[in-house]
């Protein structure tokens with residue numbers, strides 16, 4: 001208590017000092033006020049073995065010309081209690097930005113690729129997958145509770161600039177939540193990995209037959225499917241919600257905008273298409289059980305090679321992996337590590353620390369200026385999973401935030417170290 005009091009007085013003294021210094025330089029370090037908005041999604045209903053894969057349009061979001069400083073979420077029940085992953089597995093939540101025609105009301109639960117072009121324009125991130133694939137602004141899965149998403153000062157993700165919204169449209173946000181109720185599951189991991197046999201599914205959500213050899217993944221655990229539950233298991237139906245927290249500041253010229261890139265280890269980039277490089281991101285893949293003969297290592301290692309259209313300074317990096325994930329690393333053309341992200345596995349029962357689940361991913365916050373990607377540089381993404389058992393429908397996405405330029409002060413300090 002005493003030390004907090006002293007700290008507060010000290011802070012106050014600093015502020016008074018800063019405000020009373022008649023030099024504009026001192027004023028510039030006064031940070032814009034960070035605001036926090038907490039929202040709750042529409043409800044989804046789950047019972048043992050069931051799946052919700054919901055699309056919500058025009059969801060609550062901070063309005064106006066702002067810079068997003070962080071975005072995170074978690075599944076809660078009606079009383080606001082966090083729900084642990086061993087009851088409701090959060091496969092993912094994804095937040096996308098779009099322009100909706102003024103007056104257009106999105107039909108509930110529709111897929112946005114069914115909308116008319118004149119009603120709906122998805123605003124994807126800066127790259128690099130094909131079409132709208134991996135085009136989201138934010139997205140995490142089971143790791144949501146313990147993954148740092150803070151964008152450091154003076155950087156921010158610029159949204160809501162009225163000057164860029166086409167006339168007759170409004171900027172809106174969509175939320176996709178995919179959750180699986182594994183209470184009483186015969187094979188909990190199998191349900192979370194969307195194994196088709198456990199869901200007794202042979203067609204995808206559009207009624208198309210699954211391709212031969214498809215053993216598991218999102219095509220087998222779409223909205224309304226049912227994973228096998230132990231006979232006689234009784235569990236109540238319950239109403240659940242995604243509670244999401246957005247931190248943001250009002251836009252100002254002192255904020256440096258960052259671009260969002262998402263790389264995908266399944267990307268089969270086709271460079272023979274020339275300048276119009278074609279990407280083929282498949283998002284999911286399977287890990288076969290295999291252990292190396294020469295050592296007792298059981299590691300499945302995959303990589304993809306992607307070209308960064310325009311470079312910049314890496315401000316933040318994080319990967320998304322599923323259970324079994326060991327590490328994901330993004331390398332530059334010369335082999336330098338741009339960022340390496342490691343899963344954190346839970347050890348107990350509580351929400352945020354569930355044993356056997358990835359409850360967080362480590363992140364990278366390089367000193368701004370220390371990690372630079374050149375225009376047209378070829379990057380390599382390496383994803384390692386444990387292959388001591390088979391996994392279906394795993395992922396390896398790598399998010400980075402990239403700034404085109406640095407604040408003047410850090411350019412100066414960089415110069416002075418040369």
Ligand SMILES: *[C@@H]1O[C@H](CO)[C@@H](O)[C@H](O)[C@H]1NC(C)=O
Pocket residue numbers: 200
């Ligand atoms: C699996 O699906 C088939 C056809 O859709 C159905 O006949 C069968 O009863 C289902 N099996 C189980 C265990 O639900």
Ligand SMILES: *[C@@H]1O[C@H](CO)[C@@H](O)[C@H](O)[C@H]1NC(C)=O
Pocket residue numbers: 270271272273278
């Ligand atoms: C790569 O792109 C070229 C040019 O567009 C095309 O002819 C070729 O079939 C593509 N290759 C693959 C494997 O898709």
Ligand SMILES: *[C@@H]1O[C@H](CO)[C@@H](O)[C@H](O)[C@H]1NC(C)=O
Pocket residue numbers: 297299300301327328329382383384
């Ligand atoms: C990934 O696994 C391979 C094969 O075991 C190993 O050589 C490599 O060092 C690993 N990379 C990372 C980033 O863990």
